[in-house]
Amino acid sequence: MTELRSFLFYPDMDQEFPQQNLEGFNLTVWLTEAVGIVVLILMGIWTTLYRGGFAWRSNPALEFNWHPLLMTIGMIFIYGNGILIYRVFRVRRKRKLKIAHAFMHLLAFVLAVIGLQAVFDSHNLNVPPIPNLYTLHSWVGLIAIIMFAFQWVSGLVSFLYPGLHVSLRTSYLPVHVFFGVGGFLSAVTASLLGILEKAHWVITDYKDLPVEGLHVNFLGLAIIIFAALVMFLVTTPRFKRISIPEDELLLKEGIVGE
Template structure:
């Protein structure tokens, strides 16, 4: 089509690095918990059930969260209608995985002998803030942008707020993940101060997370990567003009 725009210079490299570091984080997280901490189970073994928590939260609240906020820049020539639907669907998948991940950590605490208190660490507080922001963002975005209920002027006013809190929620997820890694390292890695292989792996996961998050923030805030409006963007899901 003659209205197709080429991707800005450097975009493909940044996007590829994001996907690579994100996938590497998930793989290393799974290897760490599988190799050093016994693998995965469910309620029959609460200690191993916990291991689902870091993996699923990394996939849902970090990797998929990032993909959902990058979708407009990754596919600039797709219709805005399809991008909105894709954005919402990825959010739903991320939410489902996160709920399972949260269930895993609560079970691992409540079913332990003796039970372990919930929601007392800084990691859990910031993580809870991230999840709440994520849910509020999804609901507000659904009502404001996906369903054609609000007038264009109201959507335009709310859009910067939606973008800001969406990115803030992602940053909170990163901070929570880094704090969670630190907690787990201090509680479970023997002689962490001596940097054993497991300690090095944990630190390496944290560094990759920082690289991943920094690249995501750069990609979604860099003006040259912003999606340009298309003529059909003015058509709502109902097919009526705004």
């Protein structure tokens, strides 16, 4: 029981940083990861068992299934975890965290681009072709991805390489955080819109709430709970990462990128 407590509640952290009250932090992180994995499993089951699995251009109808799966992995699960990395690995050096943050979001972007290719192919290669980008889902999703790409490039240039002057970085940081979190919530909204419109298209007896309908609704709720937990971890002031001595030292020495 003591081991479980120490595993869940960061007792060592409290000793190292007595000024931080991290009670419940670790438990919430584990819960967030568990819900995130439930999201991936529910989406995996939906695309594989209910919607027929995967193909690439040989079968545009099945190629479509890569779209919700890759978007959920990239723009929900990895995006959310990329935001959380400064909280979860709070005792690591900041430069390492920045590189990991940038790398995770690059991975999310690559998955999103493949996911976009899948949906465009599935529309364009259909006989007859299905028009692209006409629903509210597609508009919100496209805005989320464009915002995400801008954020990634401006984050790289500002905080990693070449790196802005400290004063400029300090004033850009809240903007980066606001649009980063805003982009995440836009991606969450886009995913719910996409799930709902697909449900209306393919679950012909949705109004009788068959097993697939219930599955899809619970998938949507799981995404909302994941997003709420990420937001809780990110907005709670006492969970904020505090600078470790190395960060300060390197900043004072003017080493860019720390």
